[in-house]
Amino acid sequence: MSELTHASRRERLVIVCPGRGTYNQAEWGTLTRHAAGSAWLSRFDALRREQGQPTLSELDGETPFRMSLHGRGDHASPLIYACALADVLAIDPARYEICAVTGNSMGWYIALAVGGALPKDAAFTLINTMGHLMQTTLNGGQVIYPWVDDQWRPQPERRRELLALIETLHGQDGSELYLSIDLGGMLVFGGNEAGLKRLIEELPPLERFPLRLHQHAAFHTPLQEGVKAEARTRLPATSFGAPRLPLIDGRGKLWTPWSTDPEALWDYTLGEQLVTPYDFTTALNVSVREFAPDRIVIPGPGSTLGGAVAQALIQLGWQGLDSKAAFQAMQQSEPRLISMGIEEQRRWLVDEE
Missing domain, CATH: 3.40.366.10 (Malonyl-Coenzyme A Acyl Carrier Protein, domain 2)
Structure with missing residues (x-):
């Protein structure tokens, strides 16, 4: 006992x-x-x-x-x-x-x-x-970007805008872009070089973001x-x-x-x-x-x-x-x-x- x-x-x-x-x-x-x-x-x-x-x-x-x-x-x-x-x-x-x-x-x-x-x-x-x-x-790569504020509180509208970017950019001039990981208060995007380049151009700079991940492929995507x-x-x-x-x-x-x-x-x-x-x-x-x-x-x-x-x-x-x-x-x-x-x-x- x-x-x-x-x-x-x-x-x-x-x-x-x-x-x-x-x-x-x-x-x-x-x-x-x-x-x-x-x-x-x-x-x-x-x-x-x-x-x-x-x-x-x-x-x-x-x-x-x-x-x-x-x-x-x-x-x-x-x-x-x-x-x-x-x-x-x-x-x-x-x-x-x-x-x-x-x-x-x-x-x-x-x-x-x-x-x-x-x-x-x-x-x-x-x-x-x-x-x-x-x-x-x-094959491809990953970029990470937050959708929460600096106190880590959810900002649903920012999240919707980020996900909408995938729909907007995917397919433009050979761009491939996908959601790779839903990572807490961040989204990890996966795509080919054309897609990631366009994404980085569209994302507003935020401290160290958008962050391209070193030697990462486009994990969890059709690539x-x-x-x-x-x-x-x-x-x-x-x-x-x-x-x-x-x-x-x-x-x-x-x-x-x-x-x-x-x-x-x-x-x-x-x-x-x-x-x-x-x-x-x-x-x-x-x-x-x-x-x-x-x-x-x-x-x-x-x-x-x-x-x-x-x-x-x-x-x-x-x-x-x-x-x-x-x-x-x-x-x-x-x-x-x-x-x-x-x-x-x-x-x-x-x-x-």
């Missing part, structure tokens, strides 16, 4: 896995600090060597950081996966219960591993392969049809299984341990997910509403996804949040959104012994 009582006091966590762009200069060395000597990292390094690629340990610990190298999809994607995995494995299970897992864009692949739908090594092969395919084709076809031939469905934990995908669909068809999960992951918009905001909303977590946790590396998550939580009114100031006040008193890429927040979850 005492064990049951103790277990019932564990805090409930929703894990939100990060996507591309979260491993930068400041994150170099993170993997070495948190996972050096682990058996799973040794296996990942061996798989990289077999492919003639630099190992993750070399990239993170020996090769000086260069965005032109470390930011490549075939290097950044597995580095981000390994850093996130190290963080999740470090969460103290005596104090915390992971009740559901979701992710942003490439973070969906990480979620498959964290949720148990793919073994660690199979998830690595998926992520390494997709990073390679995206890098070698690098990835070729990558989709190649991925489905290289990555069979046999590695997929039912998850151990509930997963929420880029449409807000819930995949449960007791009802998941593994082949359907593979078909979504290497099908619709690649060529249609990824609705991260809806995925997060479903996660919070369905599982009522005590805290939301973003594994590392980095903490860049924290703003988008906070913006989505403000839209939802989670914990009474209605502005950036309210979110910051909550975080100062007791962080309910924990970015494990921030060491002082990571310590909330990790048993330091």
Whole structure:
């Protein structure tokens, strides 16, 4: 009875896995600090060597950081996966219960591993392969732009205007332009060079926006049809299984341990997910509403996804949040959104012994 009582006091966590762009200069060395000597990292390094690629340990610990190298999809994607995995494995299970897992864009692949739908090594092969395919084709690109105000409060009219730009510009003089990711208080646009150029010309400058994302292809748009076809031939469905934990995908669909068809999960992951918009905001909303977590946790590396998550939580009114100031006040008193890429927040979850 005492064990049951103790277990019932564990805090409930929703894990939100990060996507591309979260491993930068400041994150170099993170993997070495948190996972050096682990058996799973040794296996990942061996798989990289077999492919003639630099190992993750070399990239993170020996090769000086260069965005032109470390930011490549075939290097950044597995580095981000390994850093996130190290963080999740470090969460103290005596104090915390992971009740559901979701992710942003490439973070969906990480979620498959964290949720148990793919073994660690199979998830690595998926992520390494997709990073390679995206890098070698690098078809199109992405631009990010906010639709909330400086207090992260929703501005629906601005959102409607931004979405209308897609309809206006797509098809003009060879322009291709699509919604790529609905990312909290921001929209990520994907398109070809002509489409992105026209978009940037139309968007009013706002601090650092519009922001062109470095070495990103037009993820989650029809421009990835070729990558989709190649991925489905290289990555069979046999590695997929039912998850151990509930997963929420880029449409807000819930995949449960007791009802998941593994082949359907593979078909979504290497099908619709690649060529249609990824609705991260809806995925997060479903996660919070369905599982009522005590805290939301973003594994590392980095903490860049924290703003988008906070913006989505403000839209939802989670914990009474209605502005950036309210979110910051909550975080100062007791962080309910924990970015494990921030060491002082990571310590909330990790048993330091």
